[in-house]
Amino acid sequence: MKYLPASLRGRLLVALMSAIVVCVGGWLCAYGTMVDRQQTGWWDSTLRVIAHQILLSLPGDVDAMSSARPAFQLPEGADGGSLDDRLANHKPRFQVWLNGGREGFRSPGAPAQPFRADLAAGFSDTEVAGERWRVYSVSDASGRVHVQAAWSHRQLDAERVRWLKLSLGATAVLFVLLALPLWAVVRWSLRPVMAVEAAIRRREGLDLAPLPAAGLPCEIAPLVESFNQLLQRLDAALQGERRFIADAAHELRTPMAALLAQSQLALEARDTAERDAALRRLREGVQRSARLAEQLLDLARLDAGGSHERRVALLDVVEVVVRDFDAAARQRGQRIVLELGACEIVGDVDMLGIALRNLIDNAVRYAGDGGRIEVRCATEAGRVRLSVADDGPGVPEHERSRVFDRFYRLPGAPGRGSGVGLSLVARIAEVHRARIEAGAGVDGRGFGVTLWFEAAAEPPAPPLGASRASDIADTRRRFLGDPIQR
């Protein structure tokens, strides 16, 4: 296959021309054979006609004539001049034989020996005096006279060769005449593809402009279109990233400035007490900045994509994450209430952990001293409902839809939030194809966020016989509506 030219045009051209050659060649062979057969038939019938005519024209006393006598000559120009030599050579010869092997007479150019030695009637091919002849032999009814007419095979073969040369010549001309239009048509048809190729070659660096897709054949069009769509998505992603970097840099500047100021204060403190106070504030500032940086990292990583999804027991995730806030909540006299069920979903453990962390962090921070935070998780009708609610100041209804926007902070609220936390949660919900809603919190007060995930399918029954019995019991209870014994 490496002998094929590399370009589509080249291949098409070569393929078409080869096909033409093969077809024409085949046709020539078939036609040639047919013509040859026809021609042979004509030659043979000509011989027969000549022989019969000669026989019938002979005078009855030809066997009494003597063989030695002068021949006649044709007048000048009667032969049609030497129009072509082959016509001059292309003549049948004949011999007339009398009984007893005596020669009657023969045409000029016919050999002295009989074409056919045994003078038997009919067609045959013989060799006489080094030349091959196609012979037709006939005897008269009484058997006294024998006429033999023959074509020289050399003449016949020459005739065939002439015909072959003519055909090949015509084919070659046809070939040459076709080549140019074929090449032009192929080139014209593939023009849109060549345009795409040229456009790709011209491209440089991170050029995200779409490729020309107009007029492409339907084999290539989907390819180029999907490529263009990919470029579009890439472009959007890059834009998003640039925007994010700009926003993040802006967001980080303020806390950093505060850190700088606080450390300055600490250095310029006049006594240990003042220094300690300044250092404590600095520490808080560092914690705040660290938190923001982590959230931004999470956001960037989420945008970069790639999640590792598997079966997750939300129960475990909530438990582990909530315990992290135990100390902080205790310090502020807050109460965290967990109402959890065995909720199983399919998702990324780390992402879900980040989402929960941000939700609970928000709740703990906004609930205030002595506040109450409720985390609920339940499976309802094939969906898992997860909610985190606090009884803090809450978010007014008209702002609720905007809280999930990036870097959105509640106007009027003291700058405690980074504006990133809830947008992280919203993005994680999106990745998990979960519905998210902001609403009222504990007992209608405060702020609450609810997520609805699709519940993971029931795991297959464990192999042990005994435990299957308990599963069956469970199933029976579920269907018969008995409450589960605790």
Add this chain to the structure above:
Amino acid sequence: MHAMNLLLVEDDEMLAHAVRTGLQRDDWRVHWVADAAAARLALSDHGYAAVLLDLGLPRGSGLGVLQAMRQRYDPTPVLIVTARDSLSDRIAGLDAGADDYVVKPFELDELGARLRAVVRRAQGRVSPKLAHGDVTVDPARRSVLRAGAPVTLSVNEYRTLLALMERRGWVVTRAQLEDAVYGGTGSIESNTIAVYIHQLRRKLGDDFIATVHGFGYRVGEERA
């Protein structure tokens, strides 16, 4: 309290130095190793009161150290150190037999407190295997078998079961269970113990754990 030996497995030198200094003030004798191979060597040569293991060691070798310990029936309490954003690491570590965790960046105070809690809990621990019905619990290996086949339990389910099995025949109150599972509730009010009991019943048999209304739960026949 006389000085106790602690094995610190941490590959970051700066952090290791800070932790060592901080813990030594708390009367810990800290033996520091910087990679998993050295940790395994140290564990086979010496006994420690506790191990502080960074799961972020290169190529997941940290978890390997923990798993090898439990395979060898080494019941030394292990406190794992995990990255903040890697919840799956944390859960994997707990499932593999860690006793508790701290998250980077952590406060030295919190680290000290958790270490003490972990050691205290370990001291009250019963090491030999516990069995009831067709269920066997091996605390040293943190494995649970039912009729010879292993049962998968989350870390909290396991701790609930262990607490009940250790007091077989006695009623264990919800508060006691919460203490055993979480090390005290603090500010958190949770119904999850009930959920764990339900899960355990599903996995080990409905009759395995009896509810004693108004008091708590019990495994096995009531002892006089």
